[in-house]
Amino acid sequence: MNQEYNPILAFLRENQTEIAESWFAALKELDDRKYSELMSDSAYMNTAQDFINVLLQHMEGTAENHDQLVTNFSSRLVQAGWSLTFITKGVKQLGLIIFSKMTEDAAEEDKMKLVWEFDQNFSPLTEELLLEYAASWERTVSLQKIALQELSAPLIPVFEHITVMPLVGTIDTERAKRIMENLLDGVVKHRSQVVLIDITGVPVVDTMVAHHIIQASEAVRLVGAKCLLVGIRPEIAQTIVNLGINLNQITTKNSLQKGIEAALEMTNRNIVSTGELV
Missing domain, CATH: 1.10.490.10 (Globins)
Known part of the structure; x- marks a missing residue:
């Protein structure tokens, strides 16, 4: 044509x-x-x-x-x-x-x-x-x-041997797998002794989410680090109790600040006030 x-x-x-x-x-x-x-x-x-x-x-x-x-x-x-x-x-x-x-x-x-x-x-x-x-x-x-x-489960080093994983949004099975992979890779990469999982931005913690968090905590323990769960709001705490979820094996804190303070103590460090600057 x-x-x-x-x-x-x-x-x-x-x-x-x-x-x-x-x-x-x-x-x-x-x-x-x-x-x-x-x-x-x-x-x-x-x-x-x-x-x-x-x-x-x-x-x-x-x-x-x-x-x-x-x-x-x-x-x-x-x-x-x-x-x-x-x-x-x-x-x-x-x-x-x-x-x-x-x-x-x-x-x-x-x-x-x-x-x-x-x-x-x-x-x-x-x-x-x-x-x-x-x-x-x-x-x-x-x-x-x-x-x-890649951005949904970042592991961020905040102090030597201390890392934080801030979670935001809903956690499904696929994302839970990514969280587990990033946690284990990050613990080894950063030589972490303490890992803080911050769930402040997670809107709902149900049985499935709690199960994934417990699994992640156990996996971190097996590679030689300790896991802290921080950012537990009152409504989340009430949901966990009502569902009968057992988090006895995980150290929990209600805020990231308290979690970091606990992590520093676990690594034999303390936050010391130097007084007001003149």
Whole structure:
């Protein structure tokens, strides 16, 4: 098809700017200010022109790195926060704009001849774009998930041989596994003698969460360190008692400050006041 005259391709080349402007206006109407508040008009227009360029190269068959062009364009849409629904509606609108402008003065029988050819040129790229968008979205979500997992259970050295693991948010089985791994790796890496698990930011401590904490404490003990559970709020203490959870094997404190004081005592150190500075 690339060697023969292609009326759709010729029309796109001649009317590229006008089509981009019409599509830009249509996209602005579709988005209902959801994306236009985040993107400038120039960024919006550049996105419209970029896709039309990708469409031209797709129809011409001249781009050696066509797949990469589509992948890069899809990634930019993901980064801009465009939803799959908005992109689908937007691409459909572009197709309507191109076809209606092409057939504006055409006879009815000529319009019917162009329908099949237009679909053969436009649909494959649309499908490829949506597939690449979905793949880019999955990659982005996967990377974000990995980053969140790495940040979800950090082990922070605060004094020599004393480390703190602040926990924030809900603890599920997958996160509990990450907590265990980070604890054991961190104890060895930092040569910790005392580890403080701070649950101040954990909204709910149920039987499962308590079980994971007990397991983590036991694992820390097996590698030669002691574990303190700190940040136990009154409502958490009441829940633990009501559930009949046994934390007798774990030293507990109601705040991180008291936990650090206890950890210093365990490592034969004390906080000493030097008096007021003059």
